[in-house]
Amino acid sequence: MGTRRKAATKKTARKKAAPKKAPRTKSTAGKARSKKSARVRKSSAATGVERRIHATDEETIEQITVTARGIHQKIRKGTRPDLSLPVRSLSNVSYDGRRGYLEIGRQKKVRTLSVNTVKNFAQTLKMMALSKDLVSDNDFATKREAYYISKNWDETKFDEQIESDTVMDDIEALFSVNAINREQLRFYPEEHGGSVSGPLVVRDRDATGRVARIDCANFGSGAYSIPASVEDLEFETSADFVLLVETAGMFQRLQSHRFWESSNCILVEMKGVPARAVRRFVRRLADEGQLPVYAFVDCDPYGIANIYRTLKVGSGSSAHINKFFCVPTARFLGVTPQDIVDYELPTHPLKEVDTKRAKDALKNDPFFKSHLPWRKALEQLIQMGVRAEQQALAMWGLNYVIEEYLPAKLAQTDDFLP
Amino acid sequence: MGTRRKAATKKTARKKAAPKKAPRTKSTAGKARSKKSARVRKSSAATGVERRIHATDEETIEQITVTARGIHQKIRKGTRPDLSLPVRSLSNVSYDGRRGYLEIGRQKKVRTLSVNTVKNFAQTLKMMALSKDLVSDNDFATKREAYYISKNWDETKFDEQIESDTVMDDIEALFSVNAINREQLRFYPEEHGGSVSGPLVVRDRDATGRVARIDCANFGSGAYSIPASVEDLEFETSADFVLLVETAGMFQRLQSHRFWESSNCILVEMKGVPARAVRRFVRRLADEGQLPVYAFVDCDPYGIANIYRTLKVGSGSSAHINKFFCVPTARFLGVTPQDIVDYELPTHPLKEVDTKRAKDALKNDPFFKSHLPWRKALEQLIQMGVRAEQQALAMWGLNYVIEEYLPAKLAQTDDFLP
Numbered sequence: 001m002g003t004r005r006k007a008a009t010k011k012t013a014r015k016k017a018a019p020k021k022a023p024r025t026k027s028t029a030g031k032a033r034s035k036k037s038a039r040v041r042k043s044s045a046a047t048g049v050e051r052r053i054h055a056t057d058e059e060t061i062e063q064i065t066v067t068a069r070g071i072h073q074k075i076r077k078g079t080r081p082d083l084s085l086p087v088r089s090l091s092n093v094s095y096d097g098r099r100g101y102l103e104i105g106r107q108k109k110v111r112t113l114s115v116n117t118v119k120n121f122a123q124t125l126k127m128m129a130l131s132k133d134l135v136s137d138n139d140f141a142t143k144r145e146a147y148y149i150s151k152n153w154d155e156t157k158f159d160e161q162i163e164s165d166t167v168m169d170d171i172e173a174l175f176s177v178n179a180i181n182r183e184q185l186r187f188y189p190e191e192h193g194g195s196v197s198g199p200l201v202v203r204d205r206d207a208t209g210r211v212a213r214i215d216c217a218n219f220g221s222g223a224y225s226i227p228a229s230v231e232d233l234e235f236e237t238s239a240d241f242v243l244l245v246e247t248a249g250m251f252q253r254l255q256s257h258r259f260w261e262s263s264n265c266i267l268v269e270m271k272g273v274p275a276r277a278v279r280r281f282v283r284r285l286a287d288e289g290q291l292p293v294y295a296f297v298d299c300d301p302y303g304i305a306n307i308y309r310t311l312k313v314g315s316g317s318s319a320h321i322n323k324f325f326c327v328p329t330a331r332f333l334g335v336t337p338q339d340i341v342d343y344e345l346p347t348h349p350l351k352e353v354d355t356k357r358a359k360d361a362l363k364n365d366p367f368f369k370s371h372l373p374w375r376k377a378l379e380q381l382i383q384m385g386v387r388a389e390q391q392a393l394a395m396w397g398l399n400y401v402i403e404e405y406l407p408a409k410l411a412q413t414d415d416f417l418p
Numbered sequence: 419m420g421t422r423r424k425a426a427t428k429k430t431a432r433k434k435a436a437p438k439k440a441p442r443t444k445s446t447a448g449k450a451r452s453k454k455s456a457r458v459r460k461s462s463a464a465t466g467v468e469r470r471i472h473a474t475d476e477e478t479i480e481q482i483t484v485t486a487r488g489i490h491q492k493i494r495k496g497t498r499p500d501l502s503l504p505v506r507s508l509s510n511v512s513y514d515g516r517r518g519y520l521e522i523g524r525q526k527k528v529r530t531l532s533v534n535t536v537k538n539f540a541q542t543l544k545m546m547a548l549s550k551d552l553v554s555d556n557d558f559a560t561k562r563e564a565y566y567i568s569k570n571w572d573e574t575k576f577d578e579q580i581e582s583d584t585v586m587d588d589i590e591a592l593f594s595v596n597a598i599n600r601e602q603l604r605f606y607p608e609e610h611g612g613s614v615s616g617p618l619v620v621r622d623r624d625a626t627g628r629v630a631r632i633d634c635a636n637f638g639s640g641a642y643s644i645p646a647s648v649e650d651l652e653f654e655t656s657a658d659f660v661l662l663v664e665t666a667g668m669f670q671r672l673q674s675h676r677f678w679e680s681s682n683c684i685l686v687e688m689k690g691v692p693a694r695a696v697r698r699f700v701r702r703l704a705d706e707g708q709l710p711v712y713a714f715v716d717c718d719p720y721g722i723a724n725i726y727r728t729l730k731v732g733s734g735s736s737a738h739i740n741k742f743f744c745v746p747t748a749r750f751l752g753v754t755p756q757d758i759v760d761y762e763l764p765t766h767p768l769k770e771v772d773t774k775r776a777k778d779a780l781k782n783d784p785f786f787k788s789h790l791p792w793r794k795a796l797e798q799l800i801q802m803g804v805r806a807e808q809q810a811l812a813m814w815g816l817n818y819v820i821e822e823y824l825p826a827k828l829a830q831t832d833d834f835l836p
Contacts (some may be wrong), residue, residue, distance in 0.1 A: 022761075022813075022818055022822065024620065032657045086605045138672070139816060139817070140669065140670075141816055142667035142669050142671070142809065144665075144807070144812075145667065145671075145809050145812040145816060146808045147808050148764060148807075148809055148812040148813050148818065149813065150809075151764040151807070151810075151813040152813050152814070188576055188670065190665065190667040191666050191671075195643055202638070202640070203548050203638075204453030204637070204638025204640060205638060205639075209637070210603065210638075212637055212638035212640075213636070213663055214636070214637060214640065216639065218630045218632070219622070219630055219632060219642075220620070220621075220622025220623060220628075220629070220630035220643040220644055220645070220651075221623075221646070221647065222620075222622060222624055222630075222632065222642060222645040223642065223643050223645075224637075224640060224643070225613055225641050225642070225643040226640065227639040227640040227641075228639070228670060229639065233638075241449075247562075247608065248609050249560035249562050249563065249606075249608040251562075252558075252560065252606065252608075252646060253560075254560070278718070283549040298573070342730045343440075346566060389562070389566075390672070391560070391562045391563050391566055392566050392569075393566075394559070394562075394563040394566040394567050394570040395440075395566050395567065396440030397440065397568050397569070398557060398559055398563060398567065400440055404440070
């Protein structure tokens with residue numbers, strides 16, 4: 001069995017309750033598995049300025065250790081230990097156009113060890129210990145795996161994954177003040193998705209340290225799929241901009257007709273609201289490659305107020321990490337409400353939930369409230385009472401989008417919505 | 419504007435109602451877009467026998483033309499034209515263990531042109547004409563795009579996508595008797611997904627005819643994503659078997675630890691019930707590379723009776739295409755009901771819907787009914803009243819699955835469920 005399990009066994013052996021032993025455990029401990037204590041990091045000079053705003057693995061381990069030591073010392077002094085966590089709710093979120101993302105405020109909730117909080121407090125510390133092991137072993141756990149690992153934690157095991165996810169979010173918020181995000185704590189989401197095509201070479205190092213050179217211009221009818229953690233990727237590109245596409249179908253069309261070649265762009269498929277890895281991937285391209293980013297989504301309140309808004313300024317519920325996981329320079333190519341008129345697109349009526357979403361955005365969303373062109377566009381959409389999908393352009397011919405719509409739009413990027 | 423739209427305009431101009439003209443149509447007709455009337459096909463000698471069981475583009479066009487000509491001649495003779503379509507329902511499906519898939523029977527429904535059927539009849543012919551154009555232009559339409567294209571068909575336009583999808587299914591069933599499938603008619607689903615890692619080189623030709631060489635062993639922490647149509651891919655591999663994995667999380671673990679290298683296999687992520695492209699991709703690997711195929715899914719009625727069953731023998735509702743789109747040689751690695759006992763896995767109780775699904779499989783599914791080991795396994799699962807996910811193995815350590823579970827299983831492939 002590999003070092004990961006040995007480490008866990010050694011660690012938990014000090015506690016009262018030893019973990020249950022796995023069945024059929026053969027003696028494969030000696031089996032060589034190459035692991036490094038921390039990934040080698042290189043500054044990526046390929047596309048210009050290095051703008052990483054996150055901690056190294058060493059700093060992550062250091063922060064976890066400092067936090068744990070603080071708690072340990074309080075206990076030894078006979079005082080009650082506590083953890084001070086940023087409040088993760090919309091009431092603690094603000095938007096400043098100059099910073100360009102939804103930002104978490106200064107409100108904190110203090111979790112003090114007591115009879116009522118002891119289980120949750122212990123779970124938080126166990127989860128931090130797991131994170132430290134993962135960084136040390138250069139491994140990761142999916143959110144689901146982290147939940148199952150706890151099944152060997154006796155009384156502190158989680159009953160449902162929602163509980164372990166919440167503790168994980170708390171820990172992420174705790175360490176986000178030190179510019180450490182969840183991927184660096186080595187907790188990965190299950191799904192990440194997002195396909196990429198275009199003049200881009202990605203250099204990626206896997207868990208064994210081997211470096212792969214991936215040419216996103218050489219995938220035939222397929223594409224490169226963005227991995228769960230993109231922090232260590234290095235880029236080389238000669239593209240002029242990044243074009244983000246909402247649907248798999250539209251991506252397939254642009255990709256297979258090599259639109260990325262004729263327009264010299266990097267095509268990225270969002271698959272609905274883009275996952276964290278997709279947002280971070282594009283953000284790094286935007287920062288390091290100084291590339292403009294344009295979004296091409298359905299014209300409906302979901303495409304605008306969920307997909308595009310989350311891409312550009314992040315989301316309210318994860319304001320503690322928006323600093324890393326959004327693309328403030330993104331602009332909205334279309335489909336705009338005015339496009340529905342100009343291109344005579346086939347539409348569907350807005351449902352009640354759509355109209356409500358649009359009205360909510362106008363009334364409550366700090367991003368839309370601070371941009372007049374967006375307020376006008378949303379009001380126009382509500383007034384028209386219809387929505388249109390990006391694939392609706394197919395009414396004018398399958399490749400109308402490639403031959404007419406996108407070239408016309410890209411000739412006037414200054415007109416894009418903010 | 420490209421040849422696709424020109425062709426469509428020319429064709430429809432003969433009819434009474436000319437299509438609406440697209441707005442802002444600039445004169446870009448001369449813009450060169452390299453298109454070929456048909457893809458060059460090569461026999462793929464790389465991994466052994468060529469076993470393609472489908473028609474070439476020329477044969478597809480020929481079959482569409484023959485069908486249309488038959489209808490045209492009947493009309494000229496003054497008789498009512500009709501189309502004879504295989505019945506697509508469970509009552510017309512059979513399973514023969516030797517053939518290895520759920521097979522469509524001989525029942526046909528005859529659709530004769532009448533006052534009541536005239537719209538649907540016309541839509542079927544328009545959809546066939548669209549397919550012929552797509553093959554000629556070496557293009558494709560997603561199911562959604564095909565729906566939107568019809569918005570320019572005046573009275574014969576579809577009101578909802580469910581209508582165009584049904585007509586598409588009918589056409590696919592019609593031509594399946596000539597070994598022509600939907601991808602060859604150039605109608606692609608939106609989503610296809612399925613990531614691949616391992617000792618496999620894929621050669622793929624995009625819509626412009628360029629050939630890409632994709633090395634699935636060189637993706638770092640990312641992976642190759644299977645394209646929507648896999649019929650023209652060529653393979654080279656030195657792998658010993660194909661391992662299909664249900665969840666993105668488990669794929670990520672095996673992929674990032676290069677399990678495909680230590681066990682010399684091709685890893686394929688199914689993401690739940692595998693899409694047609696994934697099934698066809700694996701089927702071609704199994705046939706041409708003579709590779710055994712093993713499935714690793716959650717131990718629950720959905721994993722067994724939906725995911726695995728569809729992979730191995732196809733589905734009842736698409737029996738007309740199971741011949742191409744399933745992998746009859748697949749075997750079930752796990753997680754088996756007995757694994758829950760042997761590996762002391764954390765479980766969740768079976769819900770009512772789970773138990774119903776398992777009982778339905780035992781009672782009605784010709785595949786499970788014909789395999790005693792499966793009947794016993796399903797009965798054991800119902801009797802235990804619990805289910806377990808593949809990621810539940812993480813209770814014994816994150817990499818227990820790599821270091822213990824899979825090696826132990828792969829040492830005894832003869833014990834796999836059929």
